[in-house]
Amino acid sequence: MTLRRLVHCALALTVAFAGLAALYLNLGAEFAGLAQLLVYVGAIAILIVFAILLTPTPAGKSGLPATRSAETELDKVFSPAGVAGGVLALAVFAVLAWAVMTSGVARVTAAGSGPAPASSMRAIGFALMERYVLPLEVIALMLTAAMIGAVILALRDRRVVPAETAAGRSPELRG
Amino acid sequence: MTPLAGCLLVSALLFSIGLAGALTRRNAILVLAGIELMLNAANLNFIAFWRFGPHPDHPIMPTPGMLGAPAPEELTGLMFVIFSIAVAAAEAAVGLALILAIYRHTRTSDVSEITEMKG
Numbered sequence: 001m002t003l004r005r006l007v008h009c010a011l012a013l014t015v016a017f018a019g020l021a022a023l024y025l026n027l028g029a030e031f032a033g034l035a036q037l038l039v040y041v042g043a044i045a046i047l048i049v050f051a052i053l054l055t056p057t058p059a060g061k062s063g064l065p066a067t068r069s070a071e072t073e074l075d076k077v078f079s080p081a082g083v084a085g086g087v088l089a090l091a092v093f094a095v096l097a098w099a100v101m102t103s104g105v106a107r108v109t110a111a112g113s114g115p116a117p118a119s120s121m122r123a124i125g126f127a128l129m130e131r132y133v134l135p136l137e138v139i140a141l142m143l144t145a146a147m148i149g150a151v152i153l154a155l156r157d158r159r160v161v162p163a164e165t166a167a168g169r170s171p172e173l174r175g
Numbered sequence: 176m177t178p179l180a181g182c183l184l185v186s187a188l189l190f191s192i193g194l195a196g197a198l199t200r201r202n203a204i205l206v207l208a209g210i211e212l213m214l215n216a217a218n219l220n221f222i223a224f225w226r227f228g229p230h231p232d233h234p235i236m237p238t239p240g241m242l243g244a245p246a247p248e249e250l251t252g253l254m255f256v257i258f259s260i261a262v263a264a265a266e267a268a269v270g271l272a273l274i275l276a277i278y279r280h281t282r283t284s285d286v287s288e289i290t291e292m293k294g
Contacts, residue, residue, distance in 0.1 A: 006202060013208050016189075020215055027182070027226045032256045036218075039260050044211065044267045051204050051271045055284040085198030093191035100183045127250045135254075139261045146265035150272035 006052045014045040031124050182223035190216035203274045203284045207267065214263045218256050225252025 017040035024033030128136055193212030196205055278284050281291075 006204065009205055009208065013212070016212065017215070020189075020219060023182075023185070023219065024222055027222050029222050029226065029253055029256070032218075032222060032253055032260070035257055035260050039264050040211075040215075043264060047267060047271050048204060048208060051274055054275055055204065055278040082199040086195050088198060089191045089195035092194055093187055096187035096190065097184055100180055100187065124250060124253065127254060132254050135258055139258050143261060143265050146269050150268045153269070153272035153276045 007049065010045065010048045010052060013048065014041055017041050017045065031121060177227075179223055179227040182219060182227075186216045186219040186223065189213075189219065201285045201287050203277070203286050204271070206286060207270045207274065210270075211263060211267060214259065214266075218259055218263075221252045221256045221259070225256075228252070 017036065021033045021036040021041065024036055190213050193209040193216065196209030196212065198209075200206060200209065274284060277289060281289055283289065
């Protein structure tokens with residue numbers, strides 16, 4: 001999160017998602033781990049890399065950001081607002097860690113000793129098709145709506161820009 | 176430290192890193208990445224409590240005759256994580272499309288420079 005270049009941030013984020021997927025697999029949740037691997041490492045990382053590719057910073061028009069822009073970005077991180085955000089995040093972590101360590105979770109030893117709950121693909125399929133069929137339909141509808149919405153959002157300006165270029169030059173190109 | 180506490184600490188650390196990223200970075204894409212990290216921290220909490228929490232319907236020793244579908248109450252945490260991953264995917268797609276639309280409009284992805292709605 002504090003790396004200078006955006007692509008390095010995206011790669012670190014991908015590594016973090018992959019590590020989280022490994023943690024899921026280690027905890028016995030195979031389906032969630034594989035879904036995490038497919039969705040986050042496979043799809044969201046690609047989406048973020050493409051978004052970075054399609055939104056170059058003004059100082060980095062040549063593809064590589066200049067060192068000056070990186071320095072100003074780092075100065076922005078260490079600006080008073082950035083320091084305040086970091087301190088706030090540290091405070092949140094301190095409160096959460098204190099809550100975890102002082103709750104009964106850190107002392108109960110019998111909780112983690114049992115076997116992993118049964119989570120075979122067959123059981124997940126039965127549960128999805130029987131008990132959770134309504135959430136499944138709702139999530140399918142929501143994914144469809146989100147996909148259509150994303151396509152419309154991404155297409156709307158593209159329909160405007162060719163009209164401008166057909167009328168002459170777009171203002172960005174002229175300026 | 177029990178494994179559950181370890182998972183919860185990792186989740187808290189992930190949430191804090193995501194929060195710091197969402198609060199301090201100016202690039203809209205990285206703000207969205209921080210939000211994704213926070214969502215993942217919540218998912219890790221679900222998985223950890225599902226794995227180590229009590230399951231009232233879970234048989235202590237599954238007999239070989241019980242190989243059918245187990246009680247679906249056991250899978251609640253896992254199902255929540257799966258649906259949460261689907262919601263996060265939709266959110267990331269719509270968020271990145273919004274960032275692209277804003278970038279085409281204002282030629283910047285710096286969230287502190289997008290001040291058109293400032294009164």
